[in-house]
Each structure stands twice: as structure tokens, then as C-alpha cells.
Amino acid sequence: MSSMPRLMQGNEACIEGAIAAGMRFYAGYPITPSTEIAELAAEKLPKVGGKFIQMEDEIASMGAVIGASLAGLKAMTATSGPGFSLKQENIGFACLTEVPCVIVNVQRGGPSTGQPTLPAQGDVMQARWGTHGDHPIIVLSPSYVREVFDLTVRAFNLSEKYRVPCILLMDEVVGHLREKVQLPDPASLKIINRKKPDLSKISHYNPYQDYDGDGIPPMVNFGEGIPYHVTGLIHDITGFPSTKPEVTEYLITRLMRKIYNNIDDIVEYEKHFTEDAETVIVSFGSTARSAIRAVKILRSEGEKVGLIRLKTIWPFPRKAFRELPSTVRNVIVAEMNFGQLIETVEAACEGKFNIFGLNKYNGELMSPDEVIAKVREVNKNA
């Protein structure tokens, strides 16, 4: 049975989704506008046999999450810009050591301490490249409170399936918004757990051996009787460091391919009114809600405008742009930053369309009127 409709905050939906997905460990350090996630984790996790710990800072929180996941629990942390910066080193460690975990970033204005109580979408590129070196990562971005629940479940599922950190990139508007929500029946949810090795068929378990040929090594949890080595150094299938070129190349290639070979399974986006559109807006998170409102108003006036709403930001859904019909001439990238995703969109459009940025970075959510004005300006000039 799905729940009765009720008023729920985005940050609350995140915790509901996490617990439904099987999260049983949360480590964090509270920061606006993500603090309700930590508060609710502290309240709800003990009731389902889980653990909550407030660590001394964000760096330690990320370390605790990695440790808990290695020991077999689904683990999460939540933060905002300044804390997300601090977590990057350990996020890189989780990428290389292939430890499943979910990191929530409820974006606020930056850089630095920035605008603690105001919304922004300025961490789009940091979510992809915040930690150094070639690494895979999955980034999801919800626009609605109900979608916060759905994408939190999905973040855990993808993280467990591909053994990769998954980032839920929210923004202050979606995190603090209270909205009418009806949660699904927990029994109806598809929950994915990390793949375990069939130890009856393996004489000696190598923690980073690709036994199944899918690039995802099966994982034994710490404490289950098979000790193994986990290091942030480049390692071979035994888990021990190696400087050999072939080992280095093999590992990085496998890490990237396990994500990029499964891109159709990972990327999600919605298309609205794109079939005959001349101008298409691209957006995500709360900004996409302003864009859909603008598109509905413009359509009612006969304007041929459509929208691509990204639910997965990284890996980037290039397919969405290949699918656009030949009627499209203009693409407008609407984001609450100075212009971050626009270059990736431009690359995905392969020179077929005129690209325009619609950027707002004053701490206020972009309004439908601003989107409408931009569409009119673009249609007049291009």
C-alpha cells in the first residue's frame, strides 16, 4: 500500500528514500541547507536497527561512510558546498577502491561559505570533477519532493550495482520545499544489493578480479572471514599496489567502462513537447520546474518550445540531444550558476543548434517569466 498523501520536505523525502533503499549507516556533519537530513537520520535510523554518527567534520564523515560500506552496510552522508569540498579526497578514495556509497549535496550559493540559506546550482562541475584523476561517478538531480525519494533509492541501487559513489545533487529549493507527496509501497520498490562472489567456485578470492567480465568485481564485506587490502594507490586484482603500466591502464579502463558501458541503464531524462519544437530548454533540479511552467505558458500561446529535464547529470545524457528532431534550431541551457553545464550541452549538440545560456546566480530561483523572456529573445534573434 502506498502511503496517504502528506506534506513532506525534500530533505525528509531523502531520508525516507534512503531507509527504504536499505541505508543503515549515516555519518555526517550538519550544514545548511542539508541539516534536516542529518536530524532525521539521527531520529529514524535507530528505529530500524541502523547507526547514526555525527563526526568531527566532513572529511571524517566521508571516511566513516566508506568504512561502514566496506563492512557491509549501505551508507550515506549529506552536506552542502563547503562540506562537499572537504569530502572530495575521500570520494576519490571510494571511486578507486570501488566502495558503494551515497553522498547528498544540497547546493547553496558559493564559492566558499557563500550564501548559506540561498539556492544555487553551482556544484555541477564539482560533482563530476571535484576529486582528482580519471574517475567514474554518477550524479542524479531531483526536481520534485517525490522525485527526491525516487532518486535517493536509485542512487543506492546504482551505487551498489556498479560499486561507485553516487551523488544526489539537490538544491536548497528542492531540499527545503514542502510538497504533497504519496510514497510508494516499500514492497513495490526494486532494491539492488552489491554482488557477492560465489565462494564455492573460487579457490582464492581476489577482491578486484573481474570474475564475471562485466567490470564489476564481486564484493566480500569486511568481517565475513576474508581479509583483503584496500588502498588508494593503483592496485592489481589482489588489492595490493602496483606501478606496472599494464595494471594501471587496465584498472582505470575498467573503472571508466563499468559506467560508460552501461550508460543507458544509468541515464534518465524527460522530454516535454520536443516532437515539433523549434527551441528546446535544458534544465535540472528546481530550475526545471520554472522551465516547465514557462514551456506550458508559451505552448498555450502557440510557441513551439520544448524541454529536456535531466534527472541524471553525470554521466551526461548525450543521447537526449541526438534524439532531437530536425525542427530544433535553438537550445537554451537554464541553470542557477554562471554557466557550467552549457559547455557539455554544446558538445553533445555537435554544432547542430544555436546554444544559449540562461543563468541566474543571485540567490533566487529563476522565475518562469525570466525563462519566457529568454525564449522570446532567442526566437526573435536566431
Next chain:
Amino acid sequence: MEERIEIRLSGSGGQGLILAGIILAEAAILDGKNAVQSQSYGPEARGGASRAEVVISSSEIDYPKVTRPQILLALTNEAFNRFKDNMAEDGIIILDSSIKKEDTSNKIIQLPIIETARKDIGKSMVANIVAVGVITELTKVVSRQAAEKAILSRVPKGTEDLNLKAFYAGCSLAEKLA
């Protein structure tokens, strides 16, 4: 376009405006409508400018923020001056009696919301719930039963009677206008 009602509750931090917004949004849901509630606040917990916003609609709510409200509640001078000129054409302004009224193009209804909470109920902190009563009775934007139910589910345990009393006091203030 579908019917969309925007409500802005404005004042200062600590006046319970966010709770009032939550109660109105929850009441609208109990009435079978869609509702979203959002807020804007400064880094201060108390004393800074604070506002809560509610959008109620019979259909899906895309853009969740308030731009030109049909209903503005202002409990401080600062809030009134900041928001009085950003109203829907037919919007009404509900103003606390402690605030100096200035002319605007919108209808202003001035009521002793804070004083009622302090003198009649004995606690100025329930001014937010008095305001919920005023808005409910004056605008019928939510039903009285739904508002009562939402108050009971959202106020701290042990304060139910106090808050219901504040709600009815707010309803009476509005009834006297009719």
C-alpha cells in the same frame, strides 16, 4: 490556466511564520488540493526578515515559489514595506494593527493579530496561529475543519488547546469584519 492561489506570510524570524505556512499547506492537502510550502530566511535564527510562502492549486504545481500573491500577511513594518507592492491585482493585504498603514493599490485589512495573541490568549508566540485563523475565515482558502486538523497534527504536544484557542480567536477577528 488552472486556479492557483499564492500566499505570502512575512515578518521576522521567531514569529512562527514557517509553521503557519506548513499548517495552511497541510490543510489544503486535507481539502484534497495540491500545495507546496517554501521559505526564505537569513542566517539569523531569530529577528531577521523571514517569510513563508504557500501555493495552493487544484492541479500540478510546477513553479513552487510565490511571485504575486493573492494574500499577503505582514506582521512587521519591514515586511509590509518590502512586499506591499508585489501583489496580484485582486490581492488582499492582512496587516497587523501595530504597523503603520500606507496606501497601496491593494485592499488592506488591518487586525490586532499580535495583540489578540498576547492579551486574549496570553502568549504572543501564538500570533502565527491567530493569523492562520484570520486567513482561513477571511479568504476560505482552506476549510476550517482542515485547518483545525492540520494545527493539531503540527503543533507541539501539550499545546493543542492553546493553539486551537488562538485559531478560533483569529476566526472571530475575521468574522467581526463581515
